[in-house]
Amino acid sequence: MTAVTAPGAPTADPARNITRTLVIGLVLMAAALPFLVGKSGVISNFTFLQLSLMIVYAIAVLGLNLLTGFNGQISLGHGAFFAVGAYTAAVLIETYGVNYWLTLPVAAVLCFVIGYLFGLPALRLEGHYLALATFGLAIAVPQMLKYKHLEPITNGVMGINLMKPDAPFGLALSSDQWMFLVVLIVAVAMFWAARNLLNSRPGRAMIAIRDNTLAAGTMGIDTSRYKATVFGISALYVGIAGALHAIIFEFVSPDSFRFELSIAILVGAVVGGVASLPGAIIGGVFVQFIEKYADAMTKKLTQAIHLPLELQPWTLYGITLIVLIYVMPGGIAGGLAALWARFRRRA
Amino acid sequence: MAPLLEVSGLKAYYGATEALHGLSFALEKGGITTLLGANGAGKTTTLRAISGLVKRDGRITFDGEAIDRAATEDIARRGVAHVPEGRGTFTGLSVEENLKIASYGRRDKSGVKRDLDLVFSYFPRLKERLNQQAGTLSGGEQQMLAISRALMLSPRLMLLDEPSFGLAPLIVQEIFHIMRRINAEAGVSMLLVEQNAALALDLADTAYVLETGTVVMSGPAAQLKNDEGIRKSYLGY
Ligand SMILES: Nc1ncnc2c1ncn2[C@@H]1O[C@H](COP(=O)(O)OP(=O)(O)OP(=O)(O)O)[C@@H](O)[C@H]1O
Ligand SMILES: [Mg+2]
Numbered sequence: 001m002t003a004v005t006a007p008g009a010p011t012a013d014p015a016r017n018i019t020r021t022l023v024i025g026l027v028l029m030a031a032a033l034p035f036l037v038g039k040s041g042v043i044s045n046f047t048f049l050q051l052s053l054m055i056v057y058a059i060a061v062l063g064l065n066l067l068t069g070f071n072g073q074i075s076l077g078h079g080a081f082f083a084v085g086a087y088t089a090a091v092l093i094e095t096y097g098v099n100y101w102l103t104l105p106v107a108a109v110l111c112f113v114i115g116y117l118f119g120l121p122a123l124r125l126e127g128h129y130l131a132l133a134t135f136g137l138a139i140a141v142p143q144m145l146k147y148k149h150l151e152p153i154t155n156g157v158m159g160i161n162l163m164k165p166d167a168p169f170g171l172a173l174s175s176d177q178w179m180f181l182v183v184l185i186v187a188v189a190m191f192w193a194a195r196n197l198l199n200s201r202p203g204r205a206m207i208a209i210r211d212n213t214l215a216a217g218t219m220g221i222d223t224s225r226y227k228a229t230v231f232g233i234s235a236l237y238v239g240i241a242g243a244l245h246a247i248i249f250e251f252v253s254p255d256s257f258r259f260e261l262s263i264a265i266l267v268g269a270v271v272g273g274v275a276s277l278p279g280a281i282i283g284g285v286f287v288q289f290i291e292k293y294a295d296a297m298t299k300k301l302t303q304a305i306h307l308p309l310e311l312q313p314w315t316l317y318g319i320t321l322i323v324l325i326y327v328m329p330g331g332i333a334g335g336l337a338a339l340w341a342r343f344r345r346r347a
Numbered sequence: 348m349a350p351l352l353e354v355s356g357l358k359a360y361y362g363a364t365e366a367l368h369g370l371s372f373a374l375e376k377g378g379i380t381t382l383l384g385a386n387g388a389g390k391t392t393t394l395r396a397i398s399g400l401v402k403r404d405g406r407i408t409f410d411g412e413a414i415d416r417a418a419t420e421d422i423a424r425r426g427v428a429h430v431p432e433g434r435g436t437f438t439g440l441s442v443e444e445n446l447k448i449a450s451y452g453r454r455d456k457s458g459v460k461r462d463l464d465l466v467f468s469y470f471p472r473l474k475e476r477l478n479q480q481a482g483t484l485s486g487g488e489q490q491m492l493a494i495s496r497a498l499m500l501s502p503r504l505m506l507l508d509e510p511s512f513g514l515a516p517l518i519v520q521e522i523f524h525i526m527r528r529i530n531a532e533a534g535v536s537m538l539l540v541e542q543n544a545a546l547a548l549d550l551a552d553t554a555y556v557l558e559t560g561t562v563v564m565s566g567p568a569a570q571l572k573n574d575e576g577i578r579k580s581y582l583g584y
Contacts, residue, residue, distance in 0.1 A: 207440055211436070215437070
């Protein structure tokens, strides 16, 4: 009798050990970065903010990946949970003077509950219909944030300004450096939790539901409860990302969370690689990169190659997307894995 | 002896369309019953209705208890294992994980281990491929996996939807041989849907013939096998 090993039990797979060492090494290096740079200015505060935003989006993309990549439910509306998380943090900090750390669990719980409740009726919707329902959510939330009677809380279209927290314990770090560390710590915890979830029995059940929902039901899995719960967990991830975004970006407003954000998160998940944890990180980088540079790069490109026509700002974004989907249908993570496999065969 | 499964006046719906129009039949404990019928007769729908996978109406009792209002997962936990049309492989999981999915709802650890040993004794080929991604198994291996996965529920009744579909005759023989053993040795009753009527009538003791959602004929399998109408319509000689 072969003992059936517990899911996620350590195996003697050398590739896996290398990966683990690599991941731990990279995280430690990233964590050391603010301390090494200190006040020298080698890496600007602005760059630290950019890096933090990438990590924040990686958490959001991971959240959507849990839902779409590992459970087979599509959402075009996760920007809504990002907004709820962000406003939760902003209101708690600005109006009630709550410590920013504490806003994270509050945002998490709130988004889980909303996500779960939204997931329940969404169970009856398949594929395209679920996409439409979630899209409605993405459209509705910014409008609700502008709603007159909520203005005392949300401050309407003006939004809420925040102050970035200083580094504690007299650490010689700037606010941006400190928040980079905070975001990094939260991200590591959330990726670690996601990995453990996926290696657990519920994680296997999630994947089984994705692969064949009916068959999963006939195996004794309560598919409805699972789907709603995964919707909740997914919203929780995105909500925490939203809260972190509010804290480091020092500002929330309804128009920061328009439906383009939902699309950006979905695009990040697909481009990074659906059903892949490393893919979520790549997706986060992509979301932030596109947000920041697609416009400028399009302009530069137009000048550089002396195009006789005026390219629309999002042209490069579109082209990049189309090329990536054709060249790497499994996302960047999938493409890199395929390259690596080919390389190993050659060697 | 009361029947293990009793279906009476069963109707099933896809949206507004009624696919089963008041089906009735019974299945004896320990037996193998087969449902025959042309394409679209409602065989798959009947199995789905028993498992609660389609909207249904009518009375279904399993071992004396009504299951016509129960949820799919409850029906599975009560001991009705569905081996679906197309095998229903969890393609992204390994063979081992496919097998273990079924045991998640079970508390009896020693029973799980015993059933796993049983599965490996029936299908040693799966044991060799425990870590292989299930989606990369051959069709025959996936069918073995589907039956094995169902066995891991420690079922009293197995619903089998065209286990021979798309498989080479030799593999079909092997799988049907194992099914007979599972029935005889593990005491699992079976409701078998098959296009291959000759094969099904050989294995089964009782047969029902469906036509557009109703039972049009039933009887001992050996008797139906010699029925001229059945021979012409389903056996082709
Ligand atoms: N998902 C569905 N939506 C709508 N109608 C369906 C669906 N599945 C089956 N039907 C219809 O229900 C009827 C019975 O179909 P069913 O699949 O039960 O037939 P079957 O006897 O299993 O046929 P086959 O031998 O081809 O598998 C058919 O008229 C079919 O078109
Ligand atoms: Mg069928």
